Amino acid sequence: MSPATAAPEAPAADRAYRHVKSGLLDGTYADGHLLSEGEIAGTLNMSRTPVREAFLRLQTEGFLKLYPKRGALVVPVTPTEARALLEARLALESFAIDKLAALGPETMAEIGGELARHPACDATDLTDAELHEADRAFHAHLVAAAGNPVVEDLYNALRDRQMRITATARTHTRRARITKQHAGLAEAVRDGDPALAKDRLRGHLLETVQALDVSGGPLLEG
Amino acid sequence: MSPATAAPEAPAADRAYRHVKSGLLDGTYADGHLLSEGEIAGTLNMSRTPVREAFLRLQTEGFLKLYPKRGALVVPVTPTEARALLEARLALESFAIDKLAALGPETMAEIGGELARHPACDATDLTDAELHEADRAFHAHLVAAAGNPVVEDLYNALRDRQMRITATARTHTRRARITKQHAGLAEAVRDGDPALAKDRLRGHLLETVQALDVSGGPLLEG
C-alpha cells in the first residue's frame, strides 16, 4: 500500500503559492502591504526560488503587483475593480448561455437539469463555506458546459480572483435569495430560454455587486 | 543625456521571454517540440533562472505546457483550439459593444468614429505585417473603449495567444475583405446599432475561422 500518512510533501512552489494566496484571502496580508520573497521564504522554511515562482503566478492572477527591486504589492481591491470583475464574469457566463442555446434545446434541458439539482439551488443544510463553494461550482459548471476550454480557463482565473472579494461580503444574509436565483437561472436554462437566463444571471450578479457596497455608479451591462 | 546607443540591456528574463515567444511565432520551435531550460539558456548565454521565469509566463499564456522533470512542451494548436480562441474573442468583443451601447449613443458615435478612421479600415498602403498589427490595434481599441480593465487584460492575453495562429493564416489574400469588414463594424458602432455591430463582428471572426481551414464543424455562436 502507499504510505498514506507519509506526507507526499507537496512541491515547495505549490506550498508557497497556497500559503500566500490563503494569507491574501483571509486578510493576513492586507491591501497595500508590501511583502518580500525572503519574508515568505523564511516563514515556510524554504528558499526564495519557489516563493518567487508563487509570486509570479499570483501576479498574473491579479493578486499581486511586482515592483522590481522593491517588493510585491498586495493589489488593493477597489469597488471599481470588483465591478469590472463581475462584469467580466457576466460576459463569459452570458457567452456560455448563448453557446448552450446554439447547441440545441436538448442540451439546454440536460444542463439546466443538472444545474437545478445542484446543491447551490437548495443550500438549506450547507454551511456558509459550503454554500460559497457550491456557488462557485454551480457557475463553473454552467461555463464548463459550453465546451470551450479557453473560456473556461479565463473564467476560473476570474473566480479565483474574485474569491478575495466575496470572502469579505457577508453572504449569510442573502442565502435564501442566492439559492433562489440559482434555481431560477437553472430553470430558464432548462426551459431553453437564453434571453431569460441571461437576464436572471445579470440580476444575480448585479445583486452581488450591490452587496459589495458599490452603491451608486453605473450598473453593469452586458 | 541618456546613453541611447548604450544598450539598456533589458532584463534577462524579458529577453528570454521574447526570444522563446518569437521562436514560437516564427515556427522555430514547432508544435510538439519539447524544449528545455538549459537549451535556451545556452543559446542566450544566461543562466537557467530567467529562462524558467519566461517558461512560466508562457505557460500561463497557453503557449507552453510544463511537465515536471521532463521539459516544456510546445502546445500544439489544433483547429479546435483555434475556434475556441476565436469564440472567446467574440464573447469579449461582444461584451465591449454591449457596454458601449450602455454608455450611450454619444459614446458609440465617438468610438465608432475613431474606429472608422483607423488604418485597419483602409490598409491600401500597409504591408502585410502592418495590416496585421493594425488589425490587432483596431480590435484592442474597441475592447479598451469599454473601460473594463479586467476584460481588457483577458482580451490582450487572448490576442497574444492567437498571434501564433494568425501568423500562419495567409491574410494577404483577404486584405480587401478584412478592411471592409472593419469599416462596416466601425460604421455600425458609430450609428449606435449594437446588434448590427455584433453581427458584423461575428461575421468577421467567422471568416477568420474559416480561413484557418476549420472547414465543417459547428460554427461559433455567441
Place this chain on the structure above:
DNA sequence: CGTATGCAGCTTAGATACAAGCTGGGCGCC
C-alpha cells in the same frame, strides 16, 4: 523469444551565493 531490471543520461526543483538597484534616514553644509 519475451519480459523485467538496472543503469546512463537527460531533465527540472530547490538551495545558496553574489551582484546590483532602490529607499529612507542621518549628517554635514549653506
Place this chain on the structure above:
DNA sequence: GGCGCCCAGCTTGTATCTAAGCTGCATACG
C-alpha cells in the same frame, strides 16, 4: 533652520550548485 548628499539596509535579479525524478535502452533472466 533648511537643503542636499551619502550611506546602511533593505529588496530583487541572476548565476551556480546539488539533489532528485523521468525515460529509454541495453542487458540479463525466465
